[in-house]
Amino acid sequence: MKVLKERILKDGKCFPGGILKVDNFINHQMDPILMKSMAVEFVRRFAGTKINKILTVEASGIAPAIMVGYLLELPVVFAKKRQPSTMENMLVTEVFSFTKNTTYTVCVSKDYLLPGDKVLFIDDFLANGNAGLGMIDLVNQAGAEMVGMGFLIEKAFQSGGNKLRQQGVHVESLAIIESLDDCQIKLR
Numbered sequence: 001m002k003v004l005k006e007r008i009l010k011d012g013k014c015f016p017g018g019i020l021k022v023d024n025f026i027n028h029q030m031d032p033i034l035m036k037s038m039a040v041e042f043v044r045r046f047a048g049t050k051i052n053k054i055l056t057v058e059a060s061g062i063a064p065a066i067m068v069g070y071l072l073e074l075p076v077v078f079a080k081k082r083q084p085s086t087m088e089n090m091l092v093t094e095v096f097s098f099t100k101n102t103t104y105t106v107c108v109s110k111d112y113l114l115p116g117d118k119v120l121f122i123d124d125f126l127a128n129g130n131a132g133l134g135m136i137d138l139v140n141q142a143g144a145e146m147v148g149m150g151f152l153i154e155k156a157f158q159s160g161g162n163k164l165r166q167q168g169v170h171v172e173s174l175a176i177i178e179s180l181d182d183c184q185i186k187l188r
């Protein structure tokens, strides 16, 4: 998506270890106009797909997910990274984060992910794909169906894209980073 790629080149910053910092418009300060444009693009790319629920994971996925939910007039559920003590009836999975080198628990209430739901997952980054695999696990546990996964930015030099596409899921990424070698942003 042209406007996102241009913004990444203008405001994105490379950090050692293949990290792209987009704090200026996605991960800290957020640009709602760009967020809306990206949501419109997701709606276009998943136009042929029957969806009744948007799923994301806190924190950074929430903003793009709610924009998509707003446009499609569908409920948006965010998976929680800590199991609330007051919440019963939970679906739970474990996700390993390579970037942060920790394993965390992700959970969703069975009240909000139902058998037969046709789920579109939206998130900011696709890196190693473990968060995405965890979401597929939660959707399967619920007896729902993951009909699509949309990411703002995919890092093609990490294995997440292959892992998720191998699951047979329709994956769309609005900008694909080929490499961040030598702190140069190379886009596909």
Ligand code: G4P
Pocket: 018, 019, 020, 021, 022, 027, 057, 058, 059, 060, 061, 096, 097, 098, 099, 100, 124, 125, 126, 127, 128, 129, 130, 131, 132, 155, 160
């Ligand atoms: P995965 O989500 O694809 O499995 O990859 P990984 O375990 O490596 O990512 C862990 C966290 O780091 C995720 O956010 C992911 O979005 C984020 N991340 C991965 N690569 C980059 C990058 O190059 N730049 C930025 N800005 N983030 C990256 P999270 O822990 O869920 O954090 P948040 O949603 O609460 O912000």
